[in-house]
Amino acid sequence: MTTTIPSPTAVLPEPRLVRHYRQSFGRVIRFEWIKFRTLRASWVGQALLVALLIGFSALAAAMSNNRMGDTGRAGRFAEMGPVAIVLTGANLGVLVVGVLGCILGAREYGSRMIASTVAAVPRRWQVVLSKAVVLTAVLLVSTLVGVFGAFFLGMSVLHSGGNHTAALGDPGVLRQVVGMAGYLTAAGLLGMGLGILLRSVAGSIGVLIAGLLVLPQLAGALLPASWDPALKYLPSSSAAAFTTIDRAGTDVLSSGAGAAVLVVWVLAVVGGAVWAISRRDV
């Protein structure tokens, strides 16, 4: 068998390397994008997310139509605003997108692909940041498709049932719908950062669920009331500040502050991932 290496010259000078093969952040983004799009989990996760958002919206709207005035479990839909009803699927959607993020962050450690990745991109911060860029871009598209799909389908179901509806032009509604897409994207980034930090899919999923779903409930129930002002800075509580119109309780951030707090959480976790991957032996 023969090889096809072209240059039969002596030691290859650096200018040739730099001219043809120079690494740039754009090329690293392309690397991460190819890795993302060639994994089935990427697309299964996003399809599941969109299906959940739209499916639960239709389901919740239909239940709300049928059970208006009920005091049972389904009756609670009657007490919720129309936007909250059609965005019901986001409660599970956060899990799906968070798990997807954890997989994208930690999977390379399980498969040992990370050694190839870091050898190909020795300035490791670029690995984390380009993963984040790709994930943000992709998730913004799929979460926006999901929340707007859920919104329009759910509202038409509510309308057909003679129920209250909301329009995108109503005060706060557009912010709430787009904000939900932002929160879902942020959950994916938190998962990705945790996945890289902990190097374990299972471990990072555990921490993510604990942080987003369990901790707020547990802390609210167990801690004395004097702690309530601190709890509003948890990721899920800060997200609630801009994904709901009628806020429960007084200790909730304004929507702008909530968004800022969530961004700080994402920056902290992704920054932690950059710090960890740069310091550790692979």
Next chain:
Amino acid sequence: MIELHQLTKRYGDKVAVDGISATIPPGVVTGFLGPNGAGKSTTMRVVLGLDRPTSGVALVNGRPYVDSRAPLAEVGALLDAKGTDGGRTARNHLLALGATVGVGPRRVDEVLGTVGLSHVAGKRTREFSLGMGQRLGIAAALLADPTVLLLDEPVNGLDLDGIQWIRALLAELAAEGRTVLLSSHLMSELELVADHLLVIGRGRILADMPIAEFIANASVGTVVVASPDAATLAPLLAGDGVTLTSTEAGTFEVRGRAADEIGDIAAAHGLRLHQLATHTGSLESAYMALTRDEVEYAGAVELHAPHAGTAQRSAA
């Protein structure tokens, strides 16, 4: 060119690489030989920047690899044949890696052909055998036409055909002026492909010499002499640089005199010879002798013993 200066790597209390210095020049194939756990992989990982040295430096073409502006075009490495995501196809794996330095689909298909994986390019790598994984790893290493190749146990898992192919490939790559470093724990894998040997044991360099020199050192053999007149013959053979070792009555080993010389001396004195046999030392046994005290896992020695055969004693 790879330069190691006083390179040390510790994992906790354990010293994996212990202050090694060496230069691996371009244009020749350098074999990196040592028992399992001797520090070969660690050294390669440090050169690639995967692990950070505890002290000392490793330079690739005069700079630390992490500062390389075109990483995959600078160093192509095969460290772990199973280091791919099993859910990704071989072609997509290479497309992704290639993208980091602007290598496109045409070159990817070309290297897939070079390593003989074109027919399974669209297969998920979890279905690959170890040998196919090795070939994919070699394809990834060749992808961006690198000036330096680092191959950790590349022969592992290849069939005979593949071994011959990689020998020819490495010789050609070195002849093109590239730096080629390949590791193995088996001398037999290196003796036909390497021009230069770097022997490592317990994290230290034990030998750094052209393989021809290593062979010359190793082939100093012994002559087994069996004679009913051994008691008379032995003193006649003694001299400068000659050692005699008796294993049983009437039989002894001579080192430092050739068989014909011994035969002539015996004939000149009218002494009977029942056996006169030359045992040439093998490379494997020379390597074993070198690393005997440096083996990390004692079990590894047992594995090599059959290769060394009867000549084992001669090189000690």
